[in-house]
Amino acid sequence: xxxxxxxxxxxxxxxxxxxxxxxxxxxxxxxxxxxxxxxxxxxxxxxxxxxxxxxxxxxxxxxxxxxxxxxxxxxxxxxxxxxxxxxxxxxxxxxxxxxxxxxxxxxxxxxxxxxxxxxxxxxxxxxxxxxxxxxxxxxxxxxxxxxxxxxxxxxxxxxxxxxxxxxxxxxxxxxxxxxxxxxxxxxxxxxxxxxxxxxxxxxxxxxxxxxxxxxxxxxxxxxxxxxxxxxxxxxxxxxxxxxxxxxxxxxxxxxxxxxxxxxxxxxxxxxxxxxxxxxxxxxxxxxxxxxxxxxxxxxxxxxxxxxxxxxxxxxxxxxxxxxxxxxxxxxxxxxxxxxxxxxxxxxxxxxxxxxxxxxxxxxxxxxxxxxxxxxxxxxxxxxxxxxxxxxxxxxxxxxxxxxxxxxxxxxxxxxxxxxxxxxxxxxxxx
Amino acid sequence: xxxxxxxxxxxxxxxxxxxxxxxxxxxxxxxxxxxxxxxxxxxxxxxxxxxxxxxxxxxxxxxxxxxxxxxxxxxxxxxxxxxxxxxxxxxxxxxxxxxxxxxxxxxxxxxxxxxxxxxxxxxxxxxxxxxxxxxxxxxxxxxxxx
Numbered sequence: 001x002x003x004x005x006x007x008x009x010x011x012x013x014x015x016x017x018x019x020x021x022x023x024x025x026x027x028x029x030x031x032x033x034x035x036x037x038x039x040x041x042x043x044x045x046x047x048x049x050x051x052x053x054x055x056x057x058x059x060x061x062x063x064x065x066x067x068x069x070x071x072x073x074x075x076x077x078x079x080x081x082x083x084x085x086x087x088x089x090x091x092x093x094x095x096x097x098x099x100x101x102x103x104x105x106x107x108x109x110x111x112x113x114x115x116x117x118x119x120x121x122x123x124x125x126x127x128x129x130x131x132x133x134x135x136x137x138x139x140x141x142x143x144x145x146x147x148x149x150x151x152x153x154x155x156x157x158x159x160x161x162x163x164x165x166x167x168x169x170x171x172x173x174x175x176x177x178x179x180x181x182x183x184x185x186x187x188x189x190x191x192x193x194x195x196x197x198x199x200x201x202x203x204x205x206x207x208x209x210x211x212x213x214x215x216x217x218x219x220x221x222x223x224x225x226x227x228x229x230x231x232x233x234x235x236x237x238x239x240x241x242x243x244x245x246x247x248x249x250x251x252x253x254x255x256x257x258x259x260x261x262x263x264x265x266x267x268x269x270x271x272x273x274x275x276x277x278x279x280x281x282x283x284x285x286x287x288x289x290x291x292x293x294x295x296x297x298x299x300x301x302x303x304x305x306x307x308x309x310x311x312x313x314x315x316x317x318x319x320x321x322x323x324x325x326x327x328x329x330x331x332x333x334x335x336x337x338x339x340x341x342x343x344x345x346x347x348x349x350x351x352x353x354x355x356x357x358x359x360x361x362x363x364x365x366x367x368x369x370x371x372x373x374x375x376x377x378x379x380x381x382x383x384x385x386x387x388x389x390x391x392x393x394x395x396x397x398x399x400x401x402x403x404x405x406x407x408x409x410x411x412x413x414x415x416x417x418x419x420x421x422x423x424x425x426x427x428x429x430x
Numbered sequence: 431x432x433x434x435x436x437x438x439x440x441x442x443x444x445x446x447x448x449x450x451x452x453x454x455x456x457x458x459x460x461x462x463x464x465x466x467x468x469x470x471x472x473x474x475x476x477x478x479x480x481x482x483x484x485x486x487x488x489x490x491x492x493x494x495x496x497x498x499x500x501x502x503x504x505x506x507x508x509x510x511x512x513x514x515x516x517x518x519x520x521x522x523x524x525x526x527x528x529x530x531x532x533x534x535x536x537x538x539x540x541x542x543x544x545x546x547x548x549x550x551x552x553x554x555x556x557x558x559x560x561x562x563x564x565x566x567x568x569x570x571x572x573x574x575x576x
Contacts, residue, residue: 028549030532065549075547338576340520391540392522429536430524 028065033058033430040423042314046366046416055085059095072103093159094119095133112142122153125192125205126230126246128269128291128319132164132307134188149192156185156214166308168224168254170215185214188306202235211306217257226252226304237274244273252304267303268294283332295321295358311354312380314402314421318364322377326352344388352380356411367404367416374409378402392429398422454556462486463500465509465559472563473516489516494529507531507550509559510538517566519575538562541569
């Protein structure tokens with residue numbers, strides 16, 4: 001039995017287990033369905049014609065709860081989905097299949113032990129490092145003074161089209177390869193200690209992550225192992241104003257099959273975010289944030305996140321070697337209306353300016369200046385209107401532009417002109 | 431008792447008796463009779479002197495009724511449906527098409543009225559039922575039920 005078949009049978013087993021167990025607890029069992037659709041038009045000079053894309057995802061959510069003792073219990077969740085898109089007529093996935101355990105007081109008064117096993121959302125405490133679905137076991141112990149988390153996950157059973165675990169050149173090369181059924185195979189371990197509201201209601205979180213590439217490399221393919229250590233401080237500043245400061249240092253070792261010697265790179269990812277809420281002022285919320293992902297030449301190297309993501313809604317740039325400043329404002333102008341559906345019309349605007357950290361390295365983007373040029377990458381301006389018509393029906397329209405910076409201060413050549421995007425999304429549940 | 435008094439203090443009129451509050455708070459599964467009395471009293475459709483049996487008859491006169499006896503236990507979904515109908519809370523698209531307990535529960539969960547586990551068929555304690563009525567009354571006071 002080959003490797004793919006083994007993995008596929010493993011995935012089927014995971015689904016079968018989660019489907020069968022709800023029958024043990026028919027009393028607390030429920031389901032719902034969702035349909036989400038998106039259509040977008042992208043207009044740019046480098047595209048011959050406006051690029052129109054569309055996708056529709058239908059998902060079923062099944063939940064069942066098995067009580068354990070007086071307060072504890074296990075919740076079983078399953079969420080299979082089907083996605084149609086212009087470039088792929090079908091994609092059947094299991095977005096979630098998990099058993100979530102909660103045991104209050106198991107290690108004394110005021111303690112809660114929580115655990116998740118199966119296919120679950122898996123995130124690092126700091127932004128920009130890891131936020132992805134994994135097949136994982138995640139244990140969290142909360143006490144009044146300290147919270148601890150130990151987790152381990154595996155990415156090799158995620159379907160290739162949905163996997164964003166793209167760390168090495170080999171991972172990236174396989175991203176659009178239809179012959180690859182599963183995404184990159186990596187093992188991830190995470191440990192975290194959190195001190196909730198330790199002083200001045202500030203919460204401090206310290207964490208470490210190890211990531212091991214399980215790829216069977218052929219000649220010329222690379223593998224990449226990495227370790228991350230970081231800290232997050234977050235909490236209120238004054239009434240309505242909250243902050244989060246996060247920093248992560250990484251060490252990534254790359255090995256190319258058939259070549260001698262490993263390459264080790266140190267990276268840094270840092271972010272600061274301020275959020276201000278004024279519910280009394282039309283539900284206003286203001287957010288100001290800054291991020292930096294290293295590529296600092298001699299001081300540090302490219303920061304390699306575990307889940308890749310992109311920077312910018314329109315620009316969609318690779319996350320490495322970038323810094324950015326973002327300001328957004330959102331409000332609900334009819335928040336005082338009597339009708340709930342009118343109250344929930346939400347307007348927001350976002351401005352984002354991006355910079356190259358190391359100007360000796362060219363951006364991995366269309367029209368990027370070779371290796372010289374300036375630090376400015378460009379500015380994105382976005383507007384969005386969201387309307388939750390009913391509790392189970394909502395729409396949103398979003399539009400914006402990416403204005404690349406060219407010339408001596410910019411990272412693009414004059415060939416790159418502004419790019420525009422308009423998208424419409426809708427969601428319904430049943 | 432303190433919880434019951436605190437919540438019922440927000441009702442437009444006083445509760446029928448401390449005995450009823452004690453019974454509801456102590457109950458691991460609220461009955462249709464007690465639930466109908468509390469919800470209809472909160473929505474102003476009955477007064478505090480209305481007998482439990484009349485409260486059930488009033489609840490059953492609604493276009494969408496549960497069809498249960500006064501002593502039958504209610505699930506979270508049943509109670510959500512009773513609350514939606516008694517307070518005239520407009521539901522979502524699916525509730526308008528199919529006014530079932532599952533969609534009533536989902537609507538009240540969306541509005542943060544039902545908190546915690548939201549399984550429509552789960553048993554509902556009297557204490558949790560009182561908390562749900564309390565949250566509905568708070569939303570009503572704020573003019574945010576529609």
